[in-house]
Amino acid sequence: xxxxxxxxxxxxxxxxxxxxxxxxxxxxxxxxxxxxxxxxxxxxxxxxxxxxxxxxxxxxxxxxxxxxxxxxxxxxxxxxxxxxxxxxxxxxxxxxxxxxxxxxxxxxxxxxxxxxxxxxxxxxxxxxxxxxxxxxxxxxxxxxxxxxxxxxxxxxxxxxxxxxxxxxxxxxxxxxxxxxxxxxxxxxxxxxxxxxxxxxxxxxxxxxxxxxxxxxxxxxxxxxxxxxxxxxxxxxxxxxxxxxxxxxxxxxxxxxxxxxxxxxxxxxxxxxxxxxxxxxxxxxxxxxxxxxxxxxxxxxxxxxxxxxxxxxxxxxxxxxxxxxxxxxxxxxxxxxxxxxxxxxxxxxxxxxxxxxxxxxxxxxxxxxxxxxxxxxxxxxxxxxxxxxxxxxxxxxxxxxxxxxxxxxxxxxxxxxxxxxxxxxxxxxxxxxxxxxxxxxxxxxxxxxxxxxxxxxxx
Numbered sequence: 394x395x396x397x398x399x400x401x402x403x404x405x406x407x408x409x410x411x412x413x414x415x416x417x418x419x420x421x422x423x424x425x426x427x428x429x430x431x432x433x434x435x436x437x438x439x440x441x442x443x444x445x446x447x448x449x450x451x452x453x454x455x456x457x458x459x460x461x462x463x464x465x466x467x468x469x470x471x472x473x474x475x476x477x478x479x480x481x482x483x484x485x486x487x488x489x490x491x492x493x494x495x496x497x498x499x500x501x502x503x504x505x506x507x508x509x510x511x512x513x514x515x516x517x518x519x520x521x522x523x524x525x526x527x528x529x530x531x532x533x534x535x536x537x538x539x540x541x542x543x544x545x546x547x548x549x550x551x552x553x554x555x556x557x558x559x560x561x562x563x564x565x566x567x568x569x570x571x572x573x574x575x576x577x578x579x580x581x582x583x584x585x586x587x588x589x590x591x592x593x594x595x596x597x598x599x600x601x602x603x604x605x606x607x608x609x610x611x612x613x614x615x616x617x618x619x620x621x622x623x624x625x626x627x628x629x630x631x632x633x634x635x636x637x638x639x640x641x642x643x644x645x646x647x648x649x650x651x652x653x654x655x656x657x658x659x660x661x662x663x664x665x666x667x668x669x670x671x672x673x674x675x676x677x678x679x680x681x682x683x684x685x686x687x688x689x690x691x692x693x694x695x696x697x698x699x700x701x702x703x704x705x706x707x708x709x710x711x712x713x714x715x716x717x718x719x720x721x722x723x724x725x726x727x728x729x730x731x732x733x734x735x736x737x738x739x740x741x742x743x744x745x746x747x748x749x750x751x752x753x754x755x756x757x758x759x760x761x762x763x764x765x766x767x768x769x770x771x772x773x774x775x776x777x778x779x780x781x782x783x784x785x786x787x788x789x790x791x792x793x794x795x796x797x798x799x800x801x802x803x804x805x806x807x808x809x810x811x812x813x814x815x816x817x818x819x820x821x822x823x824x825x826x827x828x829x830x831x832x833x834x835x836x837x838x839x840x841x842x843x844x845x846x847x848x849x850x851x
Contacts, residue, residue: 405509406438410502415445416490417499419461419483424496425453431500436507441478444468445486448477461487508544515540535693542700580627580709580752583620585836586823587810591788594710594752595817599743599785601716602810603757603776604792605764609808610756611636612832613792614712615645617754621710622680628706630683632695634718638684642677648833649673655830681706691720692738696745703749711749713742715756716782736781743785757782759791769798773813789814794827808834 414432417424429450437443448467452459461483468474477483519537579593594600604610618629633641647654650673652666662670683702687694695713702708713719719738739755746753759775771791776782783789791811795802808827812820826835 404438404513406506407502408439410499410506411437411439411442412486413490413499414496414503415442415449416486416488417493417496418446418449418459419464419487420490421493421496422459424493425449425459427496428500429453431497432503432507436503438506438510441476441482444473444477445483448473511544512541515544531691531693535696538693538697538700542704580621582617583623583836584617584810584823584825584834585838586825587790587812590812590819590821590823591815592818594754595787596750596752597747598752598787598816599739599746600752600754600788600790601757601776601782601786602754602790602792603759603771605759605769605771607797608792608794609827609829609832609834610792611641611714612644612648612827613810613834614714614754614756615641615832616648616834618682618710618712619645619649619677619680622682623676625679625681626707627709628681628683628702629710629712630699630702630708631685632690632698632711632713633684633686634688634690635714636686638686641684641686644832645677646670646673647831649677651828651831651833653830654832689718689720692741695719696741699745699749703751708749709751711745711751711753713753713755715758716742717758732781736785739781739785743787755786769793770809770811771813783814786814787816788812807837 414424414428414437418428432446434443434446434450437446445464445468448464448471449459452463452467457463465474465480465483468477474480518540519533522533522536577588577591577593579588579591579595579598581588581593602610602613614631618631621627622629631641636644643657644654646652647657650666650669652662652669656662656666657670683706685698699708699711716735716738721734721737742753742755757776759771763769763771763775770793773783773789775791776789789812791809791813793809793811794807795804795809796807806826806828808825810823810825812823814820824837826837827833828835
C-alpha cells in the first residue's frame with residue numbers, strides 16, 4: 394500500500410468507547426475525575442466528543458457540578474451545542490451507557506487509539522524529515538527516535554502544573570525528611586555524607602564527577618551503580634567509552650568481593666576467595682545493570698539507547714565514562730571547535746536527564762593545570778573545556794587523593810570528594826575511604842546508617 398493510499402485510511406478510534414466515556418461523565422462525578430486523569434481533549438477523535446469534553450473540563454476546573462443540565466447550559470452559552478451534536482445526542486450518550494463499572498477500561502481503549510493515531514502522525518513527520526534535503530542522518534535518527542519515544546512513553550504527561558498541585562507532594566516530602574533521619578528526596582548513592590549534602594541524586598539533574606587520572610573516578614561511578622542497583626527494582630545504564638564491559642565486570646567483582654584486583658587478573662586466588670568471587674558474581678547478576686562499551690559512541694546513540702532502556706525497564710540512573718570521549722555528528726554546523734562540541738554535548742545530556750526524569754552522572758577529565766599548582770585540589774576552572782560543563786551541571790564534584798601526590802601523608806586510603814558546585818544545596822568536602830587495590834569507596838564512618846525511601850514506613 395502506497396503512502397498516498399495510507400493517508401486516505403480512517404485513523405484508528407473507537408466510537409463506542411468514546412461515547413461510553415462521555416456518557417459516564419454526564420452521570421457520575423467520579424467518572425469525570427477518573428477520565429480527566431487519563432485523557433485530554435486531543436485523545437478523542439470524534440469532534441463532537443472533543444467539544445463536549447472541553448465543556449466538561451471547564452466546569453470541572455471551576456469546581457462546578459458536571460451533569461447533562463450543566464454541560465448543556467455550558468455548550469449553549471458558548472454557542473457550541475450544535476457542534477456537540479445537540480441535546481438529542483447528549484441524551485443518547487447518557488442513556489446508552491452500558492455500565493459505569495467499566496469506565497477505566499473504556500478510557501484506556503480511547504487512550505490506546507489516541508496513541509496509535511499519534512504514532513501515525515509521528516511516522517508522517519519522520520517521512521517528511523527523511524525527504525527534506527540536506528538533513529544530517531544522525532539528526533534525523535535522533536528526531537525519529539524521540540518522536541516515537543514521546544508517543545509510546547505517553548502517560549498523559551504535562552509540562553506544567555499549578556503551584557497548588559505541586560505543594561502537597563513537596564510538603565509531604567519535607568514531612569518525611571523531618572520524621573526520618575537520612576531520608577532523601579533523590580536517589581541515595583550509599584555514601585551518607587554525600588547524600589546528606591545533596592539529598593541523593595535528583596531526577597533531572599546532570600551530575601559531573603571529575604578528577605585527574607588514578608583518582609578513582611570510574612571506581613566511584615561503579616560503586617554508585619552497584620549501590621543503586623542493589624535495590625533490585627532499580628535499573629542502571631552505564632556507557633563505558635574507555636573500558637570494555639569485561640574490564641568493568643572485573644572491577645565490579647573485585648569491589649564486590651573485596652579481593653585484590655591484580656590477584657584476580659592473575660588468577661592467584663584461594664579456594665575460599667573463589668567462592669567469594671562466585672557469591673559476588675551472583676549478587677551482581679541479580680542487579681539490573683546494563684553496560685554499553687561502544688567506543689566513540691555518539692551523543693545521538695546515547696540518547697536513543699537510554700530512551701529504549703527507559704521504555705522497557707525501571708531506569709533510575711545513567712552513568713557515562715567519560716564526557717570527553719562522546720562524539721557528535723561531523724556535519725553539525727553549530728560545532729565550530731572542541732569547546733563548542735563539549736558545550737553541545739553537556740547541554741544535551743542535561744536535556745536528556747530532564748526528558749527521562751532521572752539523574753545522569755557523567756565522569757569528566759581535568760586539565761593538566763592542576764599538576765602545576767602546589768595545592769593540587771581541583772577547582773572549577775580545571776574542568777577541561779570547563780565553561781559549558783560548569784554551566785549545565787547541577788552538581789560538580791572533584792575526586793582528590795593526597796596519598797597519590799604525597800606518599801608520606803597520614804591520610805592513607807582516604808579520598809576527598811570536593812563538591813564545588815551544587816545548584817540547590819551546600820558545597821564542601823566529603824572524606825571517603827578508598828581502597829585502590831579493590832577499587833572500592835566506603836563511608837569513612839563505618840557506623841553510618843541511613844534509611845532509603847524503600848525502607849521507610851508510611
